[in-house]
Amino acid sequence: MSLTSNDPRSRLPATIDPIDLGERGARLSGVLPLKAMPRLAQVCLNEAGEARVDLTFDRSEGHEVYTMRGAIDATVRVTCQRCLEPMELRFHAQPELMFVRPLAGAASLAEDAEVIEVDKPLALSELIEDELLLAMPMIPMHEFEACPAREHGAVKRGTTNPFAALKQRKPTER
Numbered sequence: 001m002s003l004t005s006n007d008p009r010s011r012l013p014a015t016i017d018p019i020d021l022g023e024r025g026a027r028l029s030g031v032l033p034l035k036a037m038p039r040l041a042q043v044c045l046n047e048a049g050e051a052r053v054d055l056t057f058d059r060s061e062g063h064e065v066y067t068m069r070g071a072i073d074a075t076v077r078v079t080c081q082r083c084l085e086p087m088e089l090r091f092h093a094q095p096e097l098m099f100v101r102p103l104a105g106a107a108s109l110a111e112d113a114e115v116i117e118v119d120k121p122l123a124l125s126e127l128i129e130d131e132l133l134l135a136m137p138m139i140p141m142h143e144f145e146a147c148p149a150r151e152h153g154a155v156k157r158g159t160t161n162p163f164a165a166l167k168q169r170k171p172t173e174r
């Protein structure tokens with residue numbers, strides 16, 4: 001079952017060879033549905049979500065090291081941890097990954113940096129999913145002004161005199 005090719009908006013391949021893409025200086029952009037990322041979907045309210053993906057592949061100068069950089073913008077449904085109501089969460093990831101062929105003489109590099117050895121095609125959705133899981137806020141919440149919880153008394157602290165802060169600052173402003 002192909003997870004991405006049925007979506008007419010998406011031109012993302014199911015698997016990639018980042019080294020081949022890097023040799024060609026390729027760019028991949030498209031939409032990956034949340035359905036294609038089961039681990040991420042598991043922490044969301046439903047599978048109605050997606051990630052807009054824009055990735056650039058390159059070869060680093062003088063080395064057998066290949067890079068993938070880009071931007072991923074995800075929109076998913078989660079539970080607001082302040083009011084416990086459903087909300088739309090938008091978040092962003094900026095992946096920067098390095099790849100080498102096994103036995104490419106980059107063993108020392110692989111030890112001190114996060115370099116991925118590529119000996120078979122990589123599942124693109126898994127790479128994207130990993131980046132999104134890292135970038136996702138641990139405690140998603142509505143913007144304060146938009147959160148229903150602020151009407152249940154959480155706001156009372158905000159009724160202190162707004163000039164109090166100004167008074168405190170005055171002496172240091174000279």
Ligand SMILES: [Zn+2]
Nearest residue numbers: 080083142147
């Ligand atoms: Zn909320």
